[in-house]
Amino acid sequence: MLEIFKRNTFFSMMLLIPYAIVLHLGPWFVEIPAYTSSKTWVFTNAVLPYVTSGPAQWILSTLLIVFTSFVIGQLVSKFKLMQDAQLFPSLFYILFCGLHFRTLEFSAILIANVFFSISLLQLFQIYQKKHVPVTLFNFGLLIGLSSLFYLPYFYYLFIGIIGLIILRGFKPRELFQILGGFINVYILIFFILFLLNNHGAFYQNQIVSFFRPFIFSMKFQNEAWVLFGITITCILYTIANYSYFQIKKSIIVQKIFDILFWCLLISLFSTFFLRIDNPAHLIMTFTPLAILCGLLFSRLKNPLIAETLHLFLIMISLFLQFQNW
Numbered sequence: 001m002l003e004i005f006k007r008n009t010f011f012s013m014m015l016l017i018p019y020a021i022v023l024h025l026g027p028w029f030v031e032i033p034a035y036t037s038s039k040t041w042v043f044t045n046a047v048l049p050y051v052t053s054g055p056a057q058w059i060l061s062t063l064l065i066v067f068t069s070f071v072i073g074q075l076v077s078k079f080k081l082m083q084d085a086q087l088f089p090s091l092f093y094i095l096f097c098g099l100h101f102r103t104l105e106f107s108a109i110l111i112a113n114v115f116f117s118i119s120l121l122q123l124f125q126i127y128q129k130k131h132v133p134v135t136l137f138n139f140g141l142l143i144g145l146s147s148l149f150y151l152p153y154f155y156y157l158f159i160g161i162i163g164l165i166i167l168r169g170f171k172p173r174e175l176f177q178i179l180g181g182f183i184n185v186y187i188l189i190f191f192i193l194f195l196l197n198n199h200g201a202f203y204q205n206q207i208v209s210f211f212r213p214f215i216f217s218m219k220f221q222n223e224a225w226v227l228f229g230i231t232i233t234c235i236l237y238t239i240a241n242y243s244y245f246q247i248k249k250s251i252i253v254q255k256i257f258d259i260l261f262w263c264l265l266i267s268l269f270s271t272f273f274l275r276i277d278n279p280a281h282l283i284m285t286f287t288p289l290a291i292l293c294g295l296l297f298s299r300l301k302n303p304l305i306a307e308t309l310h311l312f313l314i315m316i317s318l319f320l321q322f323q324n325w
Contacts, residue, residue: 002306005087008077012087013070016094020066023098023314026321027058027105035107035278038205042189043108043149057106064110069093071117072290079124079256082295089294091310093286098317100227102280109280112150115142117287123160123259127167127252133177136160140181148185151210152270152284157182162262166255210274224279226320231282231289235264238292245295263288 005012036044051057069090076086097103119142126132139160146153160178164170193199238261245257267284300306 002085002088002303002310005091006085008073008086013073016069016073016087016090017066019091020062020069020094023094023317024058024062024065024104024321025318026098026101027054027061035102035105035280037278039209039275040108040150041202041206043111047108047111048106051106061104061106061110064106064114065094065097065104068110068114068117068287071114071121072287075117075121075124076291076294078121079253080250081253081256081291082298085294085298088297089291092293092297093290095313095317096231096286096290097283099230099320100224100279101321102224102278103227103283103286104321105280107278107280108149109278109283112146112148112153113283113287115146115149116153116156116284119143119146119156120263120287123163124167124256126163127255132168132174136174136177137181140178140183141185142181143178144182144185147182148189151206152274152276152281154182155266155270156263158266159259159263163259166258227279227282231285234289234293235268235285238264238289238296241296244299245292257292260288260291264292 004015036048038044051060072093073087073090076082076089082088119139122135122139122142125135129135140157143153143156143160146156157178161170161175164174164178168174189202190199193202242261245261246254249257264285267288270284271281297306297309300309
């Protein structure tokens with residue numbers, strides 16, 4: 001099976017759709033009420049009321065996961081992060097999303113992660129361009145849209161600063177271009193909500209609730225700690241193999257991998273310093289982690305071992321889905 005996904009071709013990309021469907025069978029057989037919270041006020045009030053049926057939510061969540069895997073595949077291919085096994089990171093993203101029913105369901109975090117993944121495409125381009133105001137503005141705009149659906153994504157503004165330092169050298173003017181894109185999202189949303197007289201509800205529910213009554217409040221149910229443990233284990237494994245991401249790589253690829261490691265650090269920082277009660281929050285780590293794990297997985301030269309390990313990961317994913325029901 002893995003041979004099919006070694007090249008980023010149109011046919012291989014399309015095969016990600018049935019792969020995601022098979023790997024996300026849990027919500028199709030047992031309908032779970034969607035997670036609703038005041039902390040996702042925009043999603044709960046502006047999106048979820050129009051997608052009420054279980055099958056529709058399952059289809060949309062699968063499409064969001066597949067689309068993000070397409071973006072990851074494009075990111076790997078465009079910046080030549082891997083010469084071979086170019087869709088392995090896409091497979092790992094789908095696998096990670098299948099480890100818990102909350103990471104599978106149609107949610108604000110899945111939508112936010114689509115915008116974040118596209119923003120990385122924008123950010124990595126600034127190394128090759130002399131004039132990048134539009135690209136940086138787009139990055140800030142996409143981070144703003146991500147945080148509009150799920151506020152903790154605002155932490156990734158720091159990735160913009162780190163990206164400037166690593167890829168170009170820090171310039172205050174370029175930082176303001178990023179902030180301009182980010183702030184424009186909130187100016188527009190506050191203007192619309194002010195006209196609708198909902199700006200107070202948005203501020204109190206979606207923004208303040210992440211910081212009050214106290215932070216350092218990560219509350220997961222028992223099954224979610226399994227997901228958390230797997231995620232942390234994968235992160236530690238990639239960190240332990242950091243040198244592999246620097247050996248025999250071009251300068252730009254080394255810099256991109258450095259930024260991806262910073263993404264992991266910032267996503268973990270957001271987990272510990274906000275009021276988090278939904279394990280789907282860990283989706284924030286999945287895009288950079290899938291790319292790094294996909295590259296490490298491609299190191300396996302024995303096809304039999306690779307196929308066996310891949311099958312084992314699929315079985316774990318499906319087992320955890322149905323265990324959670």
